[in-house]
Each structure stands twice: as structure tokens, then as C-alpha cells.
Amino acid sequence: MLPYHTPRPFPYSSSNISHYPYMYPPAHFYRPLAISPFDSNHYHNTTTPPFYPFRDTTDPSEHYLSIGQLKTAYSTHRLSTQQNNNLQKNAFHTLVESDIQEAMNQINDEQISFSSLFQLRDVIRENNLFEGLNQRNKTALLLTDDILSHGTEKHTIDLSFCDYIQSAHTILKWILETGSAHDGLSSDHDAVLDIAAAFLVKLFHEKSVLPIMADMIFERNRKGRFNHDLVWAFFEAKEPQSLILIANRLKSENQKDVEFAHQLLNFIPGIGTGNMVSADQQYSYVIHWLQDNGPFLHYTGESLQQLHKPSPYVIILEAKYLCKPLYANKAEVAAPLSSKDFQLLDAYSKLDLHHKILLSNYSLSLYRQNPTWWQSWLQYPIAEQIKIAKARTGGRL
């Protein structure tokens, strides 16, 4: 059993229930609350609308924006449709000999891909063309040499430190974004993409490249190419919402995508190839699970180097119980903790895992339903909290 997990009621087939003895197919994902949360002997099948304590008298346009169209970060064919200017090595070599200026114009073109530049490294070196390159190309080639030499080569950069930091970020993005269309070109080329991704995610906390990385991860998995460094870099973003990019693959027509998505998402209770529910249901389940638990997920750092099915995220139950989101990928909450909070946590700490999960799940559910009722519930002794939670949920997690 995973530590700190909150199994959500899941549309299991009955044949799989034995693996999760505490979970049963529910009629609803959450049982609707009674009118009074204190009346543990009554249960009413009514739902109450969301509770807002303040009347909103401002102009709605100050808070809402309709953008008309919505784009998606998910694309199964992104890598094959990128349009870049690709220079062929032989053609460029011929051009260097016949019209050097035109050769330099082409290689310094804004639309050139990193992959083209990568393929022309030898020609550039043999013909001493480095100084004629623009700053982007120079920096990209120096980064490439650095990566492939594992940092053993030292270079002098013709930029201030501050300018170099900023240009390095931009150029690393260019390397990954234009190079991804030619992923598989060679092992060295792909290694540069992997490290560029790792730098962007770990050092620059760049999240816009995560969709590209997800595409590459699954494309490589289909073709049996090495992707573990890329998977590691992807999770090092410590961005729970990025799990949606993996969950999308649960609905893929390619069985390898589905199996790999199952492996990467196996830490979410209920996600696995053994379940007989549809791909759409599994996807919806992941989305709901993220909505519930996203603010309380803590990155563990587990990776494919460490075990077969890593659990990159765990739910911090104490944060969920107090409904206080975690902050900055740490196992600590952003909001201050009052003396009452510490009292609650002290009593909470004495519970077994089953009751901790029960209270955390119920607490969040009640908080979202009605924060005032939630505050009242928290005032009860913890034994009474458990009694109420069990009455509302049937004791089920």
C-alpha cells in the first residue's frame, strides 16, 4: 500500500475489487451532504449550490476573459508537422566551396533548425566557419560540445554573464523545440535534446516545453529508443498538472502508449492495466484525482533508475486534512498554521493511515461544499470528526 495515498472511489469492475479491499463501486464519486453536517443520523440525497459569502457587485469583465478559441498543448503529430529550414550536409559543403557568403546566410537564417546546425558541425569546423556564425548558432554549438564532452571542454563566451544566462535559456529552448522534430537523428543529437530539456526544466523551471517532452517520450517508447533521461527530466519539473500530458495517452490508439502511460501513472490508485474500465473513464478519473489532490502533491524524486514503477508524487495527508495547499514543491504549506491547526495535527497524528485518509478526503470534500460547515466540523473532537465522516461516506475511502 502506498504511503499518503487517498484512493478515490473508482469505477472498478468487480473482478478487481480484491486488490483494493477498502474501495467499492460508488453510486456517486462523493455522497451528497445532508442539510446539517452535524446530524450524523440523517442522510439526504440533496446537493447544495456552491457557497459564496460575499455578494459580487463588480464588473464581471474585471475578473473574467473569454478568449473565443482554445488551443491545446496536446498533439499526436506535433513532431512531424514542424516546418524548419533544413540544410543538407552535402549541399552545404558544396555551397561553402562555391559561395561562402550565401552559405553563411543560410546557416544563420532564423528558420534553421538545431538539427541542421548539428549535422553541419563537422563542415563548420573543417572550414573554420565558427566566427561567421550568429550568436545563437555559436552558443548552440558551444552548448552541444559541452554536453557531449560532459563538461570537460571549456570555452570563452563573448557575452556578459547576465546576457549569457538569458541567451542560454532562449537557445536551449530553440534546441529542444526545433530539434525535437528530428528526434532519432543520432544518439549524440538526441543526447543534446535530453540535456537541453533537463537544463530548461531543472534550472530555468521552463514548463512550456513539457508537451514537447511528453511527445518525445512516447514517440521514443513506441520505437524502442532510450527515453529514461527525458522521463526523469519531465518529472523533475515538479508540475502535477503535467500528468495530464501523460493521461492523454491513456486514450491513445497505440497500445504501447497506453501501457507506458499506465506505468508512469501507476502511483495513482486504480490506474493499471488490470482494470476493465474504459480509457475515457480512466482518463476522467485521473483528471478528477488531480483536481482533488493536486494542491497536496509532493514530488518524491523517484525515477526509472530507482525502480520499475516509480511514484513521483505522494499526497501529504496533513495538508489535505487542513485544506492548506503545499508551497513550492516542498512538504510545507504556504498559509500560516494557527495553534488550533497544531492541535488538530497532534490529534490527527495519532490515527492510523486508514482514518487519516478518511478524514483528509472528507475534509476536502466538505471544505469545497461549504467552508463554514467545514470550520464547524473541525471544531469537533477528532473522534466525532471520524464519526461524522463515516456517516457521510459509509467509512469508505
Add this chain to the structure above:
Amino acid sequence: MTVFIGNRILPSAFIDQYPPNSTERRVIEILSSSNHTYRYESVNHLKVELDLRANIVKASRELFYSGIGFRTFRNSVCNPSYWIRNEDGGFTSRDDVPPSEAIEDIYKNGRRYGTECATAIIILYFKAVLNVFPHDVFNQLFSKIHLMNWQQLDSNLAIAYFRNPTDYLPGDCRYVKNPDVNPLTPEWQGENAIDLGNGLYYGHGIGIKTVNEIIAALNRNRRPGATESAYLMDSVNRLGFSRLASLYQRLVRT
């Protein structure tokens, strides 16, 4: 706490059959003094586990001295007479050679091989099983071997991961994590290391060292300006001793 064999307590004299300072003796001492109650189906099940753990420790040392090199998956190498190198950098045993010989070749010709630390663990696990099981049974159980860190694991190895176990035993595979690793060298993100039972660990690429020495090696491979040290995690990967013991009972001790 107590070690149970079926419904009976393990006799205290059981330990006497193992030499002092042996791996088997160390394991029994830990099990017997644990807060956790351990239960074995039969005394033979316990003996097979002890035998396997002792051979994991032995195979670790032998792999260290085999000359096998540390290489990232992109640059991995193997002896093509016995193994096929796959596009992802892993190895698959050739169909025309017995898997037992393919594993033995890694130990005989270690210098012809280079891979990462997790794959080395799988290699020594196979070697440990090969040392305990007759070769013909081994080849029957593992007709095709894939070596690619913790992926494509054979179900008969039954490797499982445990977080926060009650005890750590010789033959367990621990993990030292390096959270501030330099992105330039992701292979240094951590080190899989076999507990040798005497305060030393075998980690491929680092060698036979104490935990602090492994941590120091990983710390030398962090990003410039790193502040967070590598650390030993409270978790283990373990060979499926119970499964292998059952297979041994069924296929060898008939």
C-alpha cells in the same frame, strides 16, 4: 521478535550451521532481533533465501572485480557473441546461446561490457540465482534475458520495491539519491547499491564503499552551487525470495 517456520518458531540452533561473520548468520541475527515477525513457509524457504542473499553479496564482489565498465545507456557495450545491444542501450540474450552462459560471460569477460548501475544490479541478481539453481533449471526459468535497469524484468525474479521496511538485510539493494545532480550528467542522479552486510555497499561505477563514501562520490557530481547533499533513501529493491524458493522446491528439490 520471532522467526516462524510455518507455525513453529525457528530453533535457536538453526544459526549454528552458518559460520561466524557469514552473510547468512548476519541475516538470521537481524531477523531474530527485529520488531517485525517474519514467517516462512518452510525451513527450506528460509535456507533458499539465505543462500540467495549470500550469493547476491558474492556476485556483487565478483562483478566489481570482473572489469565491467560504467557506461550510460547511450554508450553501453556488450559482447555480441552472447548479447544483442538494443536501441535503448539495454541488452537481450541471444537465442543461440544458453542464458546461463550469457550471464557467465559478463563475469568472465567483464571488460567487454559497460552499462549503468541499475542494470548491474539485475546482472548480479541473475548471477546469484545461477549460483543457487542448476543451470538447466535456470535456463528453463529464464529462457530470454533482458537487461535494461528495472524494466522488462522477468516475472520469475519477482523483484519488488519496499518503502520504509522494518529491517535492512545483506543482499538488499538500497538507493542513494542525488537531488542536486548536475543536469549535464543525469546518470549521477542516484546510485543503486547492494548492502554487503558489513557496513559496505557495492555500487557499479563507484565500487565497494561505505554509504558516506558513496554520498561523497555523488556530491562530487552535483551542479555548480549545489546545496543539497545526496542521501540514502529509506527503501529497498529485493529479489523475490519467496517465489524463487517455491520454484526451487518445485523444480530442484523434487
